[in-house]
Amino acid sequence: xxxxxxxxxxxxxxxxxxxxxxxxxxxxxxxxxxxxxxxxxxxxxxxxxxxxxxxxxxxxxxxxxxxxxxxxxxxxxxxxxxxxxxxxxxxxxxxxxxxxxxxxxxxxxxxxxxxxxxxxxxxx
Numbered sequence: 001x002x003x004x005x006x007x008x009x010x011x012x013x014x015x016x017x018x019x020x021x022x023x024x025x026x027x028x029x030x031x032x033x034x035x036x037x038x039x040x041x042x043x044x045x046x047x048x049x050x051x052x053x054x055x056x057x058x059x060x061x062x063x064x065x066x067x068x069x070x071x072x073x074x075x076x077x078x079x080x081x082x083x084x085x086x087x088x089x090x091x092x093x094x095x096x097x098x099x100x101x102x103x104x105x106x107x108x109x110x111x112x113x114x115x116x117x118x119x120x121x122x123x124x
Contacts, residue, residue, distance in 0.1 A: 009118030
């Protein structure tokens with residue numbers, strides 16, 4: 001059973017940093033592709049970053065390239081999203097998602113499991 005638990009959200013000022021974590025209840029993610037999405041009030045959920053499980057290929061939305069980094073620990077039990085240079089437009093609920101086929105794609109429809117979300121608020 002996959003149960004994703006996010007942590008690390010909070011409130012920061014513009015230019016600050018946060019690191020989000022996503023764990024599968026302490027179990028390894030096996031061969032899942034993992035991703036972070038976000039949803040701001042009144043907007044659709046959008047892709048942020050993904051990592052494929054086989055060789056760890058990463059993919060980023062243009063809006064976060066060079067500022068955010070997705071990574072995983074060696075035991076493959078936790079996925080991280082390091083966010084630097086945060087902007088007010090990064091304010092959203094951030095969701096962790098798992099794709100059982102390990103693809104690391106950008107579409108929400110490719111992900112079978114979702115976490116409950118963690119709020120990130122960036123003030124100017």
